[in-house]
Amino acid sequence: MSEHKKILEYDVLVIGGGIAGGECSLNLANLGFKVLLVEKDLTIGGKMIMLSKVFPTLDCSACITTPKVSEIARHPNITIFTGSEAVKVTKLAEHNFEAVVIKQPRYVNVEDCTGCQLCEEACPVSVSDQYQYGLVGRKAAYIPCSIASPRAAAIDIDNCTLCGACERVCPTNCIDFTQTEEEYLVKVKSVVVATGFNLFDPLKIPRYGYGKFKNVITSMQMERQLAPTRPYNTILRPGDGKMPDNIAYVLCTGSRDKSIGNPICSQVCCMYSIKQAQLLMGALPMADVTIYYLHIRAFGKGFNEFYAQARGMGVEFIKGKIGKITEKENGNLLLRYEDIEEGKVKEAEHDMVVLSVGLLANSEVSESFTNKELELDQFNFVQQTDMLANPSKTSIDGVFVAGTASAPMDIPDSILSGGAASAQTISYLKQVTEK
Amino acid sequence: MKQDQSKKSDNIQQAKTSVSPVREDSKVAYKKRIGVYVCHCGGNISDYVDVEKVRQVVENEEGVFLAKTTMFACADSNQKEMVEDIVTQKLDGVVVASCSPKLHLLTFRAVTERAGLNKYNYVHANIREQVSWAHSDNKQGATEKAIRIVRSAIAKVRRSQALEPIKVEAVRTVAVIGAGVAGMKAAVKLAKSGVLVYLIEREFFVGGRVAQWDNLCISDETGKELITRLYDDILSHKNITLFTGAEVVEKSGSIGNFSLKVKITPRYIRMQCNKGELQKAIDVCPVEVPDKFNFNITKRKAIYHNYPGEYPQLPAIDIENCTRCGECEKVCSSIDFNQKPEYLDIRAGSILLATGFDPYEPKKGEFGYGEIDNVVTLPQFKRIVHYCNGDKLQFKGRNIHNIAYIYCVGSRQVNGENKYCSRYCCTSNIYTAIDAKKRFKDINNFHFNRGIRTYGKQEILYDESSRLGDIYLQSFEDNPPEVKVVDGKTVVSINDILTQDKKLEVEADLVVLVTGMVPRKDNSIGNLLKVPRGRDKFFNEIHMKLRPVETVIDGITIAGAGQGPKNIVESMTSALAAATKSFTIVASGELALEPTIAKVSKDDCEWCGKCDDACPYDAFTPKEIDGKTVAVVNKSVCKGCGMCLPVCPSNAIQLTGLSDDEVESMIDALMEN
Known part of the structure; x- marks a missing residue:
């Protein structure tokens, strides 16, 4: 862990880069708010990007998700941290949150990686591919999936034998085994929890x-x-x-x-x-x-x-x-x-x-909220404390919930929920400017 | 080609006599460095179209500089590659052959824009919906058709022009139509975000359907309390102007600048009133009509409010039923029959439509409704439970013990029009049945259902009701339960699939028809705003996932149960999402509109009015220019639909971005062998 935390400032921290967190981030960014989108996985797009076609219209899921993901990825007001987690979120005062975000090393410089997949071919290690839910194998040097964003390689360090084959074939020298975990201190005015669900x-x-x-x-x-x-x-x-x-x-x-x-x-x-x-x-x-x-x-x-x-x-x-x-x-x-x-x-x-x-609920993130409790309901989903009038409201003012973090729901409802969370976040942020 | 040349010489000849800008366009040099991208779309296209062959063929088309295939053209990695190509290869036009432009025209226009190329130099070719999906039985034919479609797009892009969007002012105001929970919530949210809101309610009181409910599922709050909370929010916000008894009767304009005429029906009661006198006025009114607020299970006067403490807290006179007997005027000085309807003109940058639903009204005789006197609907049952005091549930003076609930009445119809599930009724009914059982003595609930749909966390209610001893009996849609009167008693019978299709009967003191939601019978607002409806006759969104609260009418968003059955949480969520979209439209005060609109050559136009008749958007007005009457296009209203083009007798209209030259070249390319 690096000694000096890097300090970053944004308007909103969105935890979870699935379709709900993405929709919420886009709405906020389109209105000029600066968003940090933190995603635990190596790609944004969540579960939806992995789906085939979606009911009841039988639209191709990738065709709907990839352009959204692309829009999120290139939005000037959105910064994305993949392979990262908000490990600690502290509310200091209204409109004043501090979060510790840890970015795991990818061992690849994403900016330089062209996604050529030569490292994949060179890597001698085969393990089960979690992005294909174990149906086939992948290498230890791999691109998460063909429609991943960022579409860049990553090294699965747990399975890597450090043979160096990938480094030798990489045409842009973007593989970097010296990368270490990076820790950031993020100051934001509001937080959106969109951590989705577990199967x-x-x-x-x-x-x-x-x-x-x-x-x-x-x-x-x-x-x-x-x-x-x-x-x-x-x-x-x-x-x-x-x-x-x-x-x-x-x-x-x-x-x-x-x-x-x-x-x-x-x-x-x-x-x-x-x-x-x-x-x-x-x-x-x-x-x-x-x-x-x-x-x-x-x-x-x-x-x-x-x-x-x-x-x-x-x-x-x-x-x-x-x-x-x-x-x-x-x-x-x-x-x-x-x-x-x-x-x-x-x-x-x-x-x-x-x-x-x-x-099932994926509410691990509630443990990151230290000084104030992010309440969960009896099924371990994030509690909607004023469900009828303010569906995105949680037990902490200024922390909002979007998508399946609060309950099981389908894609249309998740997207609406992302929209609702952005609406409530905007009016919370507007209170600052009114002051 | 011959045709092409004759056209050109024709144009040159005419150009001598006219300086029409449209004609000039065709003289611009054709594009020479066009990039073409043919998309596999996973296998959606490439399973049926030989995309590599398409690429090879179109690579040799005139003007094409590079042609590539791609797995997913819309994926971020490919978008980046396109930007790079445009910049490094100095491309002057781009074609992507992929899915419908409805899905990704804007995506790829944005790509060209990011690369510094004017986005109107991008042309979209649809080889998925129009080719691979339509011709999955004929791969060779599909490939040939794809080639023609791509060629045609190339022909168009060769002639394309750089265009600039039309900038129009957006009024920083949103008109919210319907003050039920969705409309109220959206209004509050918009006001808090800093825009002005007109909240327009047709009824004299706000709160819509939720005001009619008391105890609400998964909440300690009653419907009335929820409405009170929202109403207080509305009053506390100076940005919101609320109109009740108000209806939008005229609409003109378009996104950014809608003009609405609002008719305000008088209450016939002065604002500054004496409450004590008003109560007397209600007491003396001799007229009694069924009270719609209580779903006709009670009666009210012609001067009325729905419930004590309703908002606004000022009664209204139901002038249709008033006999003008004058009794109320004798006891109350606040009555004023001289009030006249008022008409207000308002402007709004966006319209948020939250007009809600009607409860399904069973047909006479449907499960005994209207014929057997103890058959009621779910909304009526909710009112009965609410109004009963003490420990006995009573209806029409009789004690109720056995209640039979018949589900899916008006929903999931086999023969009727309503094929859809109304989503809220299972949960709402089970909740009310539990409520009744807990509050009153000796209640036995019998649920005649077609498969309970207490989705998500609502499942716990179903579980609770089962634990309380409620009996569930199920049939399929082709074999519904029957309601009959046998020896003066109401009997409900069913072939219950849960007990091996045994015929079971229940003698019921009350039969509750669990009725669903239907679209508003009166769709005048939908017709006025031209908001399309789906197969289920509810308002339709553009795309359930990509644009779930927007309609095809730019600037009009939808929320709540007007879009389809929703419970309160879902209505609120959609209201907030719609508020965000409407806010985004008006927030900056300026909108960039498509420049691809009709353009009239004032030299050729001899105002005949035919374009005006053909235009579905009222975009044309006659105007005197240089001593001659010609048609003028309202730029913010015209959608570029092209309806005016073929009717113009003097061929004076051209569509920017779709000129005759461009269209003819596309047709030629399609026909070319």
Whole structure:
């Protein structure tokens, strides 16, 4: 850690560079406020940039996200720190916050990197690619994803063998192993928390066999298989590379389930599963898709129509809870379930199972708020203290919440929430000028 | 090519007799260093169009200096590369062949601008929506079509001109239409941000639907308290002017400078009034009409307020139902039947539309509604629960114990028009059912549902209701429950899929139809402002994710349940987001508008008025110039739609940026073999 903290000043610190934090930053920046956008990941764009198409319009997600991301990245009023975290936020007075931001070394000078990927080719280390949700591998010297912003290499120092191959091939000499963690002291007038959500880890439900049966994948892994930047360029089941022709979706994996400590509904899984089912029917015209559900929550604008469309396309919907999944020798899976309509316990065979995992709170950031408590609700989402009249307000005046940091929500709602947070931040900032 | 030359000589001949600037344009030298970028769009395009072949073919087009393919033209890395190309290669025109210009025209115009090239030297070619997605069955044909479309864009960019945006003043005022929670919240937010706000409410009282609710879900606050809080905020802000009983009756102008005529219906009561006398006036009024505020379960007088302490705290006379008997005037000096409607002209830079929804009104006989006297709607039920005191829930003098709730009435219709889910009703109904059960003795709730949709954290209510012993019975849409009167008793029956399709019956003291939200029946404001509606007849945003609160009418934003069913939190969130957009429009006091508008050659124009008839925006006015009447274009109103061009008998109108020369060259390029 460097001895001398660098001191920076901005109007607003936005924590989280997903779609909500991005929308909020853009609104603020367009009105002339200086924004520091701090993102833990190596690219901004959050979860949305990783998605295939989005419901209910089936717009290509990358096509919507990348221009926004680009607009954010080049905005003169927005400074972006990727690979960085706000580890401590202190409210000194109204309109006076101090944050300690730590930037992890990327071991690459982003300004000089051209994204040529020669380092990737040269690197001898292969590890699982977290941006493809473990479907394929990547190198220790790597570009997070083809539509990353910044589109620059990074060195995964935990897995790097320091062989120096990347340094030797880099045409711009931008790889720099001497980089160290940098610490900044950031003075701002207001803070927006847009830290998003965590996906439920299905290893916590052993009876579904995730991690043990290779053809049981998560919905995010399916999302990657369907995305334009998809790893296999087609849909394959990971166990043996066979094209699946009978796919099952298990809804409410990690949602509405007190046994794993999450009693609430994740609000998006029904719709993204219906969307994936529609895309699968396009990608694999011969495949059958069955969705096992408790209730279909197609509540938003155009959602119910989208659900009806899926049924019209031949997606099968079975009202029933999956009890257990077992694997057959050929890699197919047996799903034991209660068919609620018929009142019977049944078994069905599928060659691939997608677990529609839910959204959990990602509220680690609350620990960074030291002298004043950033209150969380009973589900660990950031508490909206005046939900009806001021939906972005938190327990700390001047700290606002945007997007899924406060509750599960879909993309349109996250973007609206980002807009609302910017509105409330602006009026908080205006109080300074009025003084 | 022949055609081209004859055109040119034609132009030269005419140029001798006329100095029209339009004609001069075509003499400008054609571009020579054009950059063309053909996008894969992941696989969206390249799965069906051979993008490399397109690149190879167009590379040899006249004027093309470089042609490249790219995985995602819109990605930041490619945008940077384009900027670099434009600067280092001194490109004088740019074409990107990718998706619809609706998505990314502005993105790439901005790229050229950042590189120092005038953004009107950028032309967009749509080879996704118009090619790859439309012709996924014919790859060869798709590739050929893509080549023609790109060639046509190249032809246009060769002739493109540097243009400057038209700067217009933006009035730093926003007109917010509708003073429900969304409109009130947006008004407060805008005022706090420092702009003037006209808040225009059609009813005599503010608060919209939320004023009609009492206990609110996930809050200790009542609807009335929430409205009071917002109203206090409005009063405390000098930037907000509130009109009640007010309706926008005329609109002209456009973004930055809308002119609205507001009709203010009189209350027939003087502002400075004696409250005691007014109460007497209400008491003596002999007229009784169903009280809409209570969804017609109670009656009110012709002189009325909705509830004590309502805002503004001044009753109004419902002149349609008033018999002019004069009784009120005898006891109250504040009554003034001489008041006349007033008309105000206001100007605003942006309009925020927050006109809300209507509750679905079931048809007569729909689940017994209007025929069986203990069948009510959800809003009526909420009022009944609110007005009952003591520990017994009563309706029409009878004690209520068994309540049957029938869900999705007016929503998710199989045969009706409303295919959508109304989003709020499951939660709202379960909340009210729990409320009733907790407050009154011996309540048994039976929920006849079609799949409960208590999404997100609202799930805890569903859980709570189940724990309290509420019974849930479910059917699919093709087999709805039935309501019948058997031996004087109201019986609801269902084939319940949760118990293996058994036919179950409940004898209900009250049947609550869980009605959804429908668009406002009266869409006069939508028609006046020309705001388009979606398939569900709610107002439509431009793009659900990219521009969720903006409409295709520049300068008009939308918020709240007028856009589609929303609960209070969602309405508030959208109101704040819309306020930000409206604020951004007016904040700087100046707007840069597209210069691609109609231009009239005053030499050729012989004012006949045909352009005026064809113009959907009223952009033309006749004006006397040099002793001759000619058409003049209002620059801030014209949208460059081109409707006027074909009707002009003397061909006096040209579109800047889409001149005849440019369009004809594009057509030639499309036809070329």
